[in-house]
Amino acid sequence: MERTNLTQPAVRESYREPSFTSFRLSVLIPVYNERHVVEASVRRVLALEHELISELQVIVVDDQSTDGTWSILQRLAAEDHRIELLRNERNLGKGAALRKAIEHASGDISIVHDADLEYDPDDIPSLLIPFAKEGADAVYGSRYLSAPYRRALMHRHTTINKILTFVSNWLTDLNLTDLNTCYKTVKTDLLKSIPLRSDDFRVDVELTFKLAKRRARLFEAPVRYLPRTRQEGKKIGARDGILSLSCMVHFWLVDDLYPEDDYGSRILSALKHARRLNFWIAKTLRPFIGDRVLEMEAGTGTLTNQFIARDVYVACESNSNHVRYLESYSFGKPYLHVLKVNPSDPDHFDGLENRFDTALLINVLDRVPDDSVTLRNAWSALEDGGRALIMVPQGPRLYGSVDESLERNRRYTRDELIRSMKAAGFRVEHVADFNRASLPAWWLNSRFARRQSVSRFQLKMLDLFIPLLSRIDGIWPWHGLSLVAVGVKDS
Helix, strand or coil: CCCCCCCCCCCCCCCCCCCCCCEEEEEEEEECCCCCCHHHHHHHHHCCCCCCEEEEEEEEEECCCCCCHHHHHHHHHHHCCCEEEEECCCCCCHHHHHHHHHHHCCCCEEEECCCCCCCCHHHHHHHHHHHHHHCCCEEEEECCCCCCCCCCCCHHHHHHHHHHHHHHHHHHCCCCCCCCCCCEEEEHHHHHCCCCCCCCCCHHHHHHHHHHHCCCCEEEEECCCCCCCHHHCCCCCHHHHHHHHHHHHHHHHCCCCCCCCCCCHHHHHHHCCCHHHHHHHHHHHHHHCCCEEEECCCCCCCCHHHHCCCCEEEEEECCHHHHHHHHHHHCCCCCEEEEECCCCCHHHHCCCCCCEEEEEEECCHHHCCCHHHHHHHHHHHEEEEEEEEEEEEECHHHCCHHHHHCCCCCCECHHHHHHHHHHCCEEEEEEEEECCCCHHHHHHHHHHCCCCCCCHHHHHHHHHHHHHHCCCHHHCCCCCCEEEEEEEECC
16 A cells, blocks of 8 residues: 655645646535526526536435426426436425435535526636635535625614624634525535434535534635525524524534444544543553654544644544544644544554554554454554554453443453564553543443443533542452553564
């Protein structure tokens, strides 16, 4: 596997230096009872031509229209092969229609376009520029950004939208100018990796909150807007504003950022919010961290952001969702590189031999098929005298439902961990118990209650008392929930 010079900003499979000159674009169009305008709207999309658009896919989802819209769409789809026409079995709402469209999207970038002619497709190319020049993950078309000119919009509607945008910005810590814009443009692979639950217009709020929590690089660009009145067919009302506020509170409290997968993404996402617990882990490991660090299975960067900046820091991940997350986080950090690496595949470490003084394997060995292979891969990446910092779950008798959800294969005893490290060629310098205080709660969740995850409330309570618990961790008369070990690569 070819590797670039890790002292340089460019890294394999990185978006740090965007090289795209054009994109395959998927336009997602949810439609419901728009027979008077839908043909003109779709034809305007089909007329799009721009150097940034190499291929156009138009996915139209009819949400069981009853006014003749469906027959018009059938005729259009028969005339142009670029149109992929789908239909919901019953009227479900904008969010449900978008979910169906997203499943069929095949472009590099997807954009949501309403069929009501309020937005002008001629503005779409300007939304693609941040993807080409800035490596954007998402671009919103704002009706309120500065432009050479803009139409004076309806004051009450604008004021309500700005209030909703303000509340959203406060909860997400973004500074958007237009939360409820239709023109939301997102990299398709990122969009497909976000589970969207809302069936109606609340999908706009849900997507924004999940992009913010996934650390997406989100940009805005000005667009034109031709508002309709309710008499002309506008479907948004005051009730939708109230529903949007309740949706903001829900997705501010709930972390539903990843689909079910084989990597425990949901639990790892929740652990990211246990800030004090992560500080404690970092404080325990920091004395052993060098200047050239290889972190294996970095997840969502929970520990990465504790240890940077370094001369060179390479965050490796095997989960494509996490790679995307880390890629976005790495922008503006020339020392931080992201590689998609399987920790169990020796071929993935070709070109990384003897480059690092520190290898981090935090809750990695318990999730790989053969820990000896992973340890040897870490050993090969270290220079002579380099250290492997290892954290594993302790106590085979504690293995339960939460471990299964995390796809863990094992929990270790101290002797087992030491034997594995020595067999890989490491001299064991240090082994210590970690986090004795959490062991009873883990047993209750995983062995007694057989829960699939640790609740957000429990994590918050644990995190609240970490400053005290970390100081008295040594007094408890049982083993720690985890083991922390340091192995040295001797020549």
